[in-house]
Structure formats: structure tokens, C-alpha cells
Amino acid sequence: MTPYWLLWTFFFAGVFLSQRQALAAADSYAPEERPGLPPMLVVGLIAMTIMIGFRYEVGGDWINYEDMFKRFAFRDFAASLTSIEPGYGLLNWAAQSLGLDIWFVNLLCAVPVVAGITALIRREPNPWLSVLLAIPYLVVVVGMGYTRQAAALGFVMIGLAGLLRNDSVLRYALWVALGTMFHKSAIVCIPLIAFTGHRSRLLDLVLLASASVGLYALLLQDSVDRLVKNYIDARYMSAGAAIRISMSVLPAIILMLFRKRFDFDEDEYKLWRNFSLVSLVAAVALLVSPSSTAVDRIALYLLPLQFVVLARIPGTLLSRGFGNALISLYSGAVLFTWLNYAVNSRTWLPYKIWFFN
Template identity: 65%
Template sequence: MIPYWLLWSFFFLGVILSQRQAQPQVAGQAPDISAPRLSIGMSVGLILLTVMIGFRYQVGGDWLNYEEIFKRSAFRTFDQTLLQSDPGYALLNWASQQLGYDVWLVNLVCGLLTVWGIFALARREPQPWLSLLIAVPYLIVVVGMGYTRQAAALGLVMVGLASLLNNGSVARMVLWTAVGALFHKSAVICLPLVAFTGDRRKIIDLALLASSALGLYTLFLQDSVDRLFRNYIEARYSSSGAAIRISMSLLPAVVFLAFQRRLGLNENEAKLWRNFSLVAIVATVALFLSPSSTAVDRIALYLLPLQFIILARIPGTLLTRNFGNLLIAAYTAAVLYIWLNFAANAHGWLPYRIWFNA
């Protein structure tokens, strides 16, 4: 457990050391995204996150499955690789085999994509260190180290979300989502979440969004719907802890809907996180109505950015900065502690092993 707590401690220290430099947030005022955010300390932190994800060894509940995917890729041609279910991930495995590397290179690239996406959104926030700290227990440790393909897809979706918020380009959001879908088809479900986030008069953007969502669905998901329905719905698959994980997104959703005017979000940000919040509530209801908690749980993974955006804005707006930072830090510590000690499949993460000492 020690490596995970050291990782948490690094970012908690970053929060403490950086909070004096954080500027007060004014309600309705957009964060200053032009200010330099990538300090030496944060650079070290991002490298540390990527290394811990990429160079882990036999860590994660699906480690054996990913290792088997990597081994099978050695027997495929380039053309056969492109026909695989998730061609981006398959191509990455195939390229690693051709270069003579092991599965750590695949994990490293996927980890880099995940961390890149988190930072792309976190750097826009008034307290990026706090956003990264919130991401550590679940988004980094659980998803980044356990759901390799979907974590990479989510990372690319987050890059698209950051691009959308920075310059309002729906086209770039669609492009990044399409690239993410090459790693995990489910990424296409994120496109409807950005509807109505910009100027409602931008009919071209809305038409592009609708047509892209339909096109990506047809390209990546249509052939898999029957299989997904059989695997998740008819088989009534259940994910242990799904209720807890979805409730983690429900909490910031409720905070946003109750206090959105006080969180310092600009109009487009408020519209985007409103959509995420509403879907989080729908996912909570669906969890109790759907015969498969796994299906809802996997979709809810794309709501995770809501946590490190909304919760990180509570200090300095709803609470004093110092007290709020300590409260949010305590919450993240509790999440990490409960996961490591009580999660049904936490044994897949313990002990943490690094590749070169395996």
C-alpha cells in the first residue's frame, strides 16, 4: 500500500505548497487558462503518475487478460490487427511486439494518454494540484491501473473536452473522441454530453455533433450492440461496488446543481458540467432499474471528470480555501483507504510491483 500513499502524499503536499499562490475565485468568472501551470513540481508529479501506471507489473484486476491480448498480437499481421475490436489498442500491442518490447510499453502509452487528459482539464482549474489529488484515488489508481483501454479512451475524451472549453470547437471534440474510440468503443457515448454547451445558435456545430455521434456509433458500436446486450444485460452481469463508484459522481453532481452559480464557472463550462451532472443522476437511477450494474458502471466511468472539476472548486467558493482543501483531501484519503482495504478486488492492486523489480 505504501506506493499508493506516497503518490497521494506527493499531490497533497503540492496542494499545501500551492494554495498560497492560488487566486481567489469570483463567482461567474472563468479561470485564467493563459497563466503558466506546469511547474517543475507538477511536471515531476505528472511523470510519476505516468510511470506508476506504465511500469506496474501484475497490478490491476484484468492484468492477465491484457497480458494475453499482448501475447496474441504477436501472431497477427498488420492488416489483421486493424480488424480487431479496438484497433488503436490492438495496433499499440502489435507495434510493441514488432519493436521487441513487452506489455509495459503498451501500459506506458495508455498511462500517458490518461494523465494527459486529466492534466488538460485540471490545468484550467483555479487549483490544479487539488484537481489532480482528487483524481489519484480512483481515476489514477483504480481506472488507470485497472481499465487500461477505457482509461486511455477517457484520457483522449478529456483532451477533447479541454479543447472544447478552450476554443469552443465541437469538431476537435469529435476528433479526439473518435481517436479515443479506437482504444475503447464506448467513448462515443460521450458525444451527446457536449450538446448545447456552446451558443445555441451554432446550428452547424449541433449538426456536426449529431452526425458525428451517429457515424461513430455506426462505425464502432453497431456491430457490438448484440454482444454487449448478451454479455451485460441478458447475463445480468454485476460489478461489485458499482453503487459506491456511481455515488462518487453523484456527490459532485448534486453540489453542482445546488450551487452552480457560486462555483466560478463560465457559461459554457456550466452547460457542460450540467449535462454531466444530469447523466450522473440518471445513471444512479438506472443502477437500480437495470438488470446489469456492470453496463451502468462502465458508462459511468466517463463521468469521472465531474469529480475533480466540481469538488476542486468547493474550496474558495462554498468553503474557505484552507478548510475546504483539508476537507477535500480528507475525502480523497478516505476513498483511497476504503478502496485498498475493503474493495472486493483490491487484491489485484496489492502489493504494488514495478516492472524492473519483478
């Protein structure tokens, strides 16, 4: 598990080495005016992309993805686009056509994950701490385990970052549509942006309803029966779903209780308020749903709430130094607990990289 801790330690060190710069950035710049990301942070993000993309026999679904990749050797272009979500199918077909291995698919799926994180942390006063919070679950568990849904989440995060820069709802819907090309569950992210801008409520409803119906008709209609069968009828139970959802409930409650203490503009607050409300609904749904996997997979799209809200606690609810230490300790505790006690963590251990296997 050393490579995971090395990645975490790099960003942990960055939190404290950059503390003065983070303070200056938070106090001197509006979100849209903050300077670019520090070069060393960019280096860390590139290393993260390499770790996700070039992992070897890492992740609970590695065998399934590898078997799937081998089957694409016998599929033509059309079959590759229809046998699974077309974006993921296209990458597998391209890899087979170029004579490359599954690392090619994993690497290209890693790019939107890290790009999505990067797009969101550009607005944050302490980007090092935001990334540190993302590492234990979003990067290690989702990025290195749920390849298709990780890519989908990455595209959604890029869309969210654009929306916070005043992009249109349509452009956000296009990013979500791109996400559904890798995992159809990304469609649930369309309603998350309801009533977050300065549009009229009627226009919000029309846009969201149109986008949802259109995406459903184009991308989901043929697979709804399969999704229901896989997630509901089979009553799949995700080990640790309650813990993972509670990790989003924590920042949701903090945001709702201390809204005025956080440096969010009105549109930002409305967006993360929606994420918070859905997190609370997901916690209740987990108690009544016949399938914790269904709720758990939907809750994965709420993960950005964690590294946006919790990273703003230092300097708002707590002093910057103590807050950085406490939130970093929380991140480390999550990584330690998951690596040592999660039911499926053994499939992530040891970390192996493609170049040496």
C-alpha cells in the first residue's frame, strides 16, 4: 500500500508548504481571478493520472474489465459501440485496433477523472487540501476501481466547473451526455443543477425536463430493464455503502448549518446546497431501498461535495493551521481505514504498475 501513501503524502506536504500562498489567494483574489495552479500541484495531478491509468491488476472489477477488453478483439466497430456504453466501447475497439492493451483504455478514462478534479479545484482557496480529500475515495477507490463510472463522474465534474463559470445549462447537459457514454447512471446529475442560476424557475424546469427526456430517449431507454434487473431485482448490496454515503452527509450537514461562514457566492451555494440535499435523501433512501448498490452508485456523483466543502473549513470554521491539520488527519484516517478494513480492499493491494508487470 506504499504507493497510495506516497501519493497522499505528496499532497499532504503540499497543504502545509503552500499554506501561506493559500491564505494570500483566498484573501486577495475572487474565485475567477485566482492564479493558475502551482507547478508542483500540476506534477502531482499528472502522477495521479499515471497511477490510475497504468495500474495493473488493481481494483475489484479488474478481472471483469480485462475479460471485457479481450472480447472486443472479436467485435467490429458497430458491435463495439452497441455492446456497452459507446464511449467505453470505442476506447476498447481503438485499443484492440492499435494493438494496445487495457492500459490504453484505463489511461484515457483516467484523464477526465483528473481533469474534472482539476477543473473544480481551480476555484478553491486551498486546492492542495481539496485534492488530498479526493484521494482516498474518489481517486483510489472510484478512479482505480470503477473505471467507467469514474470517467462519467470526471465529465460531470468538468461540466459543474463550467457551470460555476457561468456556462449554459445546455453545455452542462452536453458534458453529462458525454458522461453517459461511459456509464448511463450519469443521467442522474441533470436535476442537480435545478434553480442554481439566475434563470427563471419555469425556464429551469423546461430545460431540465427537455434535457432529461432527450438523454433518456437517446441513451437510456434500451437499458433501463437491464439496470433494474441488475441493481433492484437482484438486490445487490454494496459493502460499506452506509459509510460512503455518510462521508457526503457530513459536509452536507456542515454546509447547511454554517452556510454564511463559507465563502460561496449565491450560485455556488445553490449548487452545493442541491448536492447536500440529495446526499441527505440518499442516506434515507439507503434505509428503504431494496438495493444499496443502486443508491451507492448514484451517491458516487456527490463526491465533489466532500472536497469542496471540507477543504473550506480551514480559515472559516477553524483556524487555518488547525483546520488544515484536522481535515488532513480526516483524509488520512479515511485512506487508512479503507486500505486496512474495507471488505474489497485486498483487490487494490499490492498496487502494481503496468511497466513492471
